[in-house]
Amino acid sequence: MIHIQVINPNTARAMTETIGRCARAAAAPTTRVTAVNPDMGPESIESHYDEALAVPGLLAEIGRAQADGYVIACFGDPGLDAARELATGPVIGTAEAAMHAATLLGRSFSVVTTLSRTTGRAWDLATRYGFAGACRTVHACDIPVLELDDPSSSAREVLADLCAYAVEHDGCDSIVLGCAGMASFREELTARLGVPVIDGVAVAVKLAESLVALDLRTSKRGEFARPGPKKYTGLLEDFGQRL
Amino acid sequence: MIHIQVINPNTARAMTETIGRCARAAAAPTTRVTAVNPDMGPESIESHYDEALAVPGLLAEIGRAQADGYVIACFGDPGLDAARELATGPVIGTAEAAMHAATLLGRSFSVVTTLSRTTGRAWDLATRYGFAGACRTVHACDIPVLELDDPSSSAREVLADLCAYAVEHDGCDSIVLGCAGMASFREELTARLGVPVIDGVAVAVKLAESLVALDLRTSKRGEFARPGPKKYTGLLEDFGQRL
């Protein structure tokens, strides 16, 4: 039985539970999915600052786990390189997974994300993964992450309208949901839009499962070799043991 | 139960069987894998000419199948765009799958392929998929495709030496096997090299399974809409019914 650990790098427990549900729905029956979040750091990730400060908690969770594969359940893919050094099994980011899936399906995709200030990060990731040419536009609905789940908000409609606009104007072959907290809207949006709508967390679970099943792991010969122990001080002292 | 059709686009039945075995080994127990090859076209694909002429047979197989997902089991990924128009489920190429897996594991990969004259095609594909920056080198062992399987040939050693050279000199994080006929060497090479060795057919099976499981299919709204019937003449007359 494959064990995939899904880590929501913010501390919002409710969001972790939603993410866990979606991840489990995506996983094979023979896969065990655990969904956790750190006990340190920001309750949502909406800036470079939040993202940077979510990484220590994320790495602590990876260090603590004994899983076969890992999913970083946040569209900014925080700490991905460091996590790959630390983990023995494959680590997959949410944006990474979504963009890979999108380019396996068609020529182009558009991202629909939360805050405008995070669109730059989405472009950075598309560029890093090789998909800048496939990414038509990154649209922001300017709804804070933690409001997505609030049934009294207009998040659902705003998001749906923005997705429809993107399909119409960008001519994209799919929509990539730009926040791990949007997973629960996927089905409804797919039905409405007529193009695939991609939730990166679900895809990341399948990709991690796939790599584990094929016994493919990040090479430990070079850049992603596990760092040895080192003197760390202050608040982060414990991290010197490389968890 | 998911049905994945693996199509070896050349007509070498023995190669189809090897590919089928590797594909089945990669698939989940709940997946049915069928491996076929066309009854028309070249017995191996070693030039742009062979590749172009393998496509009609490949498309005929896709048109005939009722599968949930498809794998094109040739490293040149022949006919991928046309196959995506024709199929209702996802279609994954071998080079495409291998390169996606490689970039999910680390920063870089090198390809080890058969004939020197095909290295340009491998670069074209790396570029198309967004991975030109991740591809360190494409090495050719200059062993014809159908000799790979011949136990009396030195193919195994030549290939292993070339892979070792690539790891040493390119500093690559993985090796991508540049021919669907190399799948049976994967395990042995992995053991020897200490970096992941990627067989694209196996990965393609997992990616097709994953997309099918998530109900993700190529959009039929734009570029990849299924073409309607059209007048075709001569040898290819039957293709006008869009199979």
Place this chain on the structure above:
Amino acid sequence: MIHIQVINPNTARAMTETIGRCARAAAAPTTRVTAVNPDMGPESIESHYDEALAVPGLLAEIGRAQADGYVIACFGDPGLDAARELATGPVIGTAEAAMHAATLLGRSFSVVTTLSRTTGRAWDLATRYGFAGACRTVHACDIPVLELDDPSSSAREVLADLCAYAVEHDGCDSIVLGCAGMASFREELTARLGVPVIDGVAVAVKLAESLVALDLRTSKRGEFARPGPKKYTGLLEDFGQRL
């Protein structure tokens, strides 16, 4: 006397004749132009599927000819690499020629083509040839290829309006006609637009003439060496003799 063979890769004889007329008008008096089309394959090329299935017929024509140079008279440049392997003289594609001419004249061009679903292919070609940065936009008029010629259709006006829009909004230095069947509109459009309007077939004839005159041919040392005979089966059996 130089002999240039112009191959319309679809089977629409009327279109072949128009293309032949335009090609002959472009050629030097000392050049003999022959225009042919295959006797197999689709009557128009409007999808990746059509394009893939036009290639065998195209290659058969190239194999049969004894020309000094070749022009592939379709804006998708189908089978270009395979044709270069097969032919002894230079082979020039229509999109390739048009884009080369455009970049010799100015900084940028826009393409005006037939169906929206083919714009992706035009971008692929611009990228392959190195001209993605020079290509401002690919516009589609959504007129089927075989209607272009129909005097009762509004094709002429729709196309002219779209070209004018492109010049105005893209600030492009020229217009590239995105279909070999648009050649007969070139003069009228040039007069109206005030920027050069480029018909790739005419340019391709001149480029083929030029390379032949300078005795420049594709190298037969590497990627484009002529493939030797090989076992081909089924419908395409005859192609194994490499024509």
Place this chain on the structure above:
Amino acid sequence: MIHIQVINPNTARAMTETIGRCARAAAAPTTRVTAVNPDMGPESIESHYDEALAVPGLLAEIGRAQADGYVIACFGDPGLDAARELATGPVIGTAEAAMHAATLLGRSFSVVTTLSRTTGRAWDLATRYGFAGACRTVHACDIPVLELDDPSSSAREVLADLCAYAVEHDGCDSIVLGCAGMASFREELTARLGVPVIDGVAVAVKLAESLVALDLRTSKRGEFARPGPKKYTGLLEDFGQRL
């Protein structure tokens, strides 16, 4: 009087002092330079893991300071985006500064850095800043960061030989020192090599001074607006006040 805060993001106090000395030597007489390091995190930065865990301490120092401009004195430029959100004045990274200077002097540069496993990060930064085309090679001397300063080690000669090799083989117009701890070797290397040798910390001080003098600061309208307070928990609780 302009105040530039130079932050060594590791906790090695001796290295901070060396960096401070070099920074002060570079600064104008009318500039006050303070050099600090965090009281939390790793004592050297030699992996993605170290880099990620150096960022909280770095951000704490930026939040605490009242400087006009900031320099991140580590070649990995850790936390640069987050620091730009937090700071009111300009923030300059070491790799960023060095690469900007190199491209203002000539066509190309080569980087000489410490550990092989960090060369990927150097390429990532060159790409991000727009200088991937100008960067010839990233060479690693494989000397740990904290040994650079050890007079009994062969660091000085190994580094000098590697720089000489780079100049000879890469044809680069300058050498970029790939570690803030190499600043003290700059003069000697310049004399030996005959091409400029660039210490990013010194350049970063001048660039920060320049932007401050011209009253140029990062826009606070969009991506780099200062994040408001947010609930943070656990070890990093205090960071929720955005320092």
Place this chain on the structure above:
Amino acid sequence: MIHIQVINPNTARAMTETIGRCARAAAAPTTRVTAVNPDMGPESIESHYDEALAVPGLLAEIGRAQADGYVIACFGDPGLDAARELATGPVIGTAEAAMHAATLLGRSFSVVTTLSRTTGRAWDLATRYGFAGACRTVHACDIPVLELDDPSSSAREVLADLCAYAVEHDGCDSIVLGCAGMASFREELTARLGVPVIDGVAVAVKLAESLVALDLRTSKRGEFARPGPKKYTGLLEDFGQRL
């Protein structure tokens, strides 16, 4: 005391004086700035032709000067490579400086320049310097260079409106003024727009000062070695002495 020579490559003396004033305002008190213009060539630079013909006069000024560093005060950065061969100290272009500063402040910038016909040149420079990805748009106000200074013209308002439009629609992190003659508008525009407005001449002065202070000069080993004497004839005979 550092001596920076600022060369306005056109012959408009009034513009040279304005540029000199702005350059001196930017310089450190310990820097001596001299502003000159050639006694040959065009009175304004508004085409590739003007730019090409401004270069001999510019080079004559560089050959004549004994400065520590040089600024080419024209947004087309004419003659930059040749000037780097000729000069012993660093030479900085106006567009180059402005774009470097913009990318040190944020992710993106838009250029606001004079004539539409020069926008291509601005893109060429952004590409050359590595900043094509950071440049959102190049807008032209279509005001001739020599009218910028005319208090009776509407230049000021037209320019301000165009900058505001750029900030709003491009989402850029700064505005780069696309003409050395716009420097005097900088302060007013900054106040109005709320994002940094960058005058390349001022930045170039600081960059030249910085490189000189750090003793960084263009390498004379390769591409930018000073050319030896050579036979020149006709009008340009004197240039054979390499000034």
Place this chain on the structure above:
Amino acid sequence: MIHIQVINPNTARAMTETIGRCARAAAAPTTRVTAVNPDMGPESIESHYDEALAVPGLLAEIGRAQADGYVIACFGDPGLDAARELATGPVIGTAEAAMHAATLLGRSFSVVTTLSRTTGRAWDLATRYGFAGACRTVHACDIPVLELDDPSSSAREVLADLCAYAVEHDGCDSIVLGCAGMASFREELTARLGVPVIDGVAVAVKLAESLVALDLRTSKRGEFARPGPKKYTGLLEDFGQRL
């Protein structure tokens, strides 16, 4: 009868004659080729400085001519943009022509040029024209331009050896001669190397002929509109009449 003016932008009359001979050999019998050189500027072009100072003389020749098309017979393509503004017919550069021909023949080319210091310029041109990906290497033989013609020098052998090395090591599909003065070696090199050897002047003549024959000229609506008269002073006073 088409009139093509070939302009050698240096003042070496013997070289102009050789270039004229090669150009005439390439031209159609119905084309009149005139070969000229300026009466001002450097006797050879071996630096950015030389190139910049060759441009006024080149533009004077273009202004004086009444030709249908123009060729700039120097591998640095000096003054190409300005010449396109000035001329009414097409203007083709030597590097431009050679690289276009190379990419019409195969995937890749290598350049063999004179001095090492000019290799950067060759790369700049390859990048500008869209062919950086097709250019394998730029090799320099370090023979001064004016020695190429000297029968007592070893130029011929050195060049041939370098070309052979390039074919062997770069795997290029053609060799581009990187100096207009190398045209007379083309035939011999072709015979020896077995891959096409491309002289840009000959190709440029054919391209200019082709564009003229098709009545394709640079658009005069935008960037390349002819500049109106303007005040020019000093040595270059006459250029204000735009020749």
